[in-house]
Amino acid sequence: MFTDCVKIKVSAGKGGNGVIAWRREKYIPKGGPCGGNGGKGGSIIIEADVQVPSLDWYRNRRILSADNGASGSSNHRQGKTGQDLILKVPCGTLVKDSNTKEILFDFTEDKQSLVLCRGGKGGLGNDFFKTATNRAPNYCTPGKPGEAAEIELELKLIADVGLVGYPNAGKSTLISTLADIRVKTAAYPFTTLKPNLGFIELEGGSRIFIADIPGIIEGAHRNKGLGFEFLKHIERTKLLLFVLDASGIDGRDPLSDLHVLRDELTKYNPELANRPYLIVLNKCDTDESKEHLSHFYEKYESNREILHEISAIAYTGTEELVRQIRSLLNR
Ligand SMILES: Nc1nc2c(ncn2[C@@H]2O[C@H](COP(=O)(O)OP(=O)(O)OP(=O)(O)O)[C@@H](O)[C@H]2O)c(=O)[nH]1
Ligand SMILES: [Mg+2]
Known part of the structure; x- marks a missing residue:
């Protein structure tokens, strides 16, 4: 399971109550008020953390609250502050208001944080109300409730490069070859069931x-x-790589695969049609790829630099591909 959208209800802690108390000690008659203030309630803080890969943690945790502040006590003692609840989210998480869908925050970098709901203030004890003219106030105030919110967390990974292709084209093999991660690859469609994020150092x-x-x-x-x-x-990537199976092993034509892929992307988000892209012709270690390649060279005669013949398995053509990715990203 890879959760990338959750709705949650959060509430900050209530402030602790102030109390009424009187100083009672031997030989000190009328010792005066000594009721302490309540502690502040804990706040709800959202923080981005690169170590968190998805929103899975929230799947069975739809209602989250921070600790309440404790009540004050006698001897002027202030109640304990409620602990803040820090909710970690992956980089790329959007926080939206559940009702209005307004984006409240976009976590793009590690350690960014947002105080979403503030804890309630603690109430005041009777000691607080002591004045020169009222030496024995017989009242205190209750703690204030904490803020609450209903929000939606939506993860949109932030990557520089997005791999787009038909099932079985070799996308996961390619990310394993280029990046720091090893992901499952297999000779059947839909091996990958959730997004993988890796990096080239x-x-x-x-x-x-x-x-x-x-x-x-x-x-x-x-x-x-x-x-x-x-x-x-892949909506927020700067560069798209269309990974095509140039061997046509699944009985499709890679050139028409490319048209379908570009068409599907445009239907999803028309802006993606203008995103810079490269065409990665994978599985070029096979004899079957030769014929398909010639069609691409004809079609992209005037724009050959976007074509990359590679074999993700045999590591051929991948260095040149990385070089071009770098130069396009630097632009
Ligand atoms: N001959 C050859 N086979 C390859 C190459 N790259 C990947 N394959 C094979 O193609 C099959 C599919 O590879 P994957 O990397 O799992 O493909 P994918 O695009 O991630 O597939 P899905 O996750 O199902 O979308 C595997 O059996 C790979 O070994 C290549 O360069 N040459
Ligand atoms: Mg895959």
């Missing part, structure tokens, strides 16, 4: 993030297959 420590999503098929925009609901994870 460059000299100097900077990184290129790559997202691999489940395969897209014709009719995806009408909810066929799996990939469509995951397209949101």
Whole structure:
């Protein structure tokens, strides 16, 4: 399971009550008021954390609240402050108001945080109300309720490069070859059921993030297959790689695969039609790929630099591909 959208109800803690108490000690008659203030309620804080891969944790936790503040007590003692509840979310999480759908915050970087609901203030004890003219106030105030909200968390991965292709084209093999992660690959469609995020580490420590999503098929925009609901994870990428099976092993023509993929993307979000892209012709280690390749060279005669012949399994052509990804991203 990979959860990328959840609705939750959150509430900050209530402030603790102030109390009425009197100082009673031997030989000190009329010791005066000593009721302490209540502690503040805990707040709800949302924080981005790169270590958190998805919103799975929230799946069975729809109602979350921070601790209440404790009541004050005698001897001027203030009640304990309620602990804040820190909710960790992956980078790329949007926080929306459940009712209005307004975006309240977009977590794009690690450690960004948002105080979503403030804890209620603690009430005041009778000690607080002592004045020169009223030495023995016989009242206190209750703690204030904490703020509450109904929100939607929606994850849209933030990657530089998105891999888009039919099932079985070799997207997961490619991300395993290029990036720091090893993901499941197999010779059947829909091996990948959830997005994978990996990165290429460059000299100097900077990184290129790559997202691999489940395969897209014709009719995806009408909810066929799996990939469509995951397209949101490539919406924010700067560069798309159309990964095609140039061997046509599944009996399709890679050139028409490309048309279908681009068409499905445009139906999902017309802006994706203008996103820079490269065409990755995978499985070029096979004899069957030769004929298909010639069709691409004819069609892209004037624009050959966007074509990349590779074999994700044999690691051929991948260095050149990374070089071009870098130069396009730098632009
Ligand atoms: N011959 C050859 N086979 C490859 C190459 N790259 C991937 N494959 C094979 O193609 C099959 C599918 O690879 P995956 O990486 O799982 O494909 P995918 O696009 O992630 O597939 P889904 O997750 O189902 O969408 C596997 O059996 C791979 O071993 C390649 O360069 N050459
Ligand atoms: Mg895969």
